[in-house]
Amino acid sequence: MKPLIAGNWKMNGSLAANEALVKAMLDGLGGQTPAADMALCVPALYLAQLQSLLTGSPIAWGAQDVSSHEQGAYTGEVSASMLKDFACRYVIVGHSERRQYHGETDLQVADKAKVALAHGITPIVCVGETLAEREAGQTEAVVKRQLAAIIHAVAHCTSEIVVAYEPVWAIGTGKTASPEQAQQVHAVLRAQIAAATQHPERVHILYGGSMNAANAASLLAQPDIDGGLIGGASLKAADFLQIVASAH
Numbered sequence: 001m002k003p004l005i006a007g008n009w010k011m012n013g014s015l016a017a018n019e020a021l022v023k024a025m026l027d028g029l030g031g032q033t034p035a036a037d038m039a040l041c042v043p044a045l046y047l048a049q050l051q052s053l054l055t056g057s058p059i060a061w062g063a064q065d066v067s068s069h070e071q072g073a074y075t076g077e078v079s080a081s082m083l084k085d086f087a088c089r090y091v092i093v094g095h096s097e098r099r100q101y102h103g104e105t106d107l108q109v110a111d112k113a114k115v116a117l118a119h120g121i122t123p124i125v126c127v128g129e130t131l132a133e134r135e136a137g138q139t140e141a142v143v144k145r146q147l148a149a150i151i152h153a154v155a156h157c158t159s160e161i162v163v164a165y166e167p168v169w170a171i172g173t174g175k176t177a178s179p180e181q182a183q184q185v186h187a188v189l190r191a192q193i194a195a196a197t198q199h200p201e202r203v204h205i206l207y208g209g210s211m212n213a214a215n216a217a218s219l220l221a222q223p224d225i226d227g228g229l230i231g232g233a234s235l236k237a238a239d240f241l242q243i244v245a246s247a248h
């Protein structure tokens with residue numbers, strides 16, 4: 001399975017900045033097939049722009065959230081069929097910033113993953129413990145609970161999801177989990193997926209949390225780390241491409 005390196009731009013960008021960034025990435029690839037599958041998850045307003053810049057390139061695009069509802073009176077929400085209109089391949093669900101600032105529950109995140117799959121969009125499901133949970137020895141229990149909600153909702157489609165282990169204390173903080181710490185949790189997630197699907201080998205388990213050009217290779221060398229979900233470093237073409245190049 002080829003590794004997957006997905007960028008999460010979060011609430012960053014502008015038409016001009018996006019164009020420059022995407023063009024720098026495409027120029028950097030120089031028409032070569034990248035060492036990893038690549039995707040950029042961008043603010044929904046910019047999906048049309050990314051579709052126009054990336055169609056025919058090796059870089060896929062996706063969104064950062066999706067409504068769990070199909071359509072209707074949900075002001076401000078974006079539906080999976082709308083994302084599909086812009087040929088999104090991926091959508092991030094359950095990012096810790098959405099769990100933290102928007103109160104998203106395991107159940108809501110699971111519903112979002114289910115709706116995405118029903119529309120042929122691969123959900124990148126984020127799980128991860130806070131610092132307090134890690135210090136209380138609850139890391140395994142927390143990520144297993146978060147992933148169990150997803151598996152329960154998507155059932156026989158479990159092999160079609162992407163999982164991202166993102167320790168909350170490592171996101172945007174410059175503190176990365178050590179390769180050993182990350183591998184330990186990835187192995188737990190892998191076992192949980194293996195118990196739920198006949199095709200656990202199809203599921204990418206990404207690491208996310210201050211992954212950058214300098215630390216990517218050692219993280220990606222771990223047996224159960226199948227790629228990365230990259231925040232800050234996905235806003236710099238050279239850094240993002242360096243991470244992609246470290247994945248093989």
Ligand code: PEP
Binds near residue numbers: 166210211229231
């Ligand atoms: C993220 O937001 O998913 C993330 C991993 O951010 P950063 O790489 O900036 O820690």
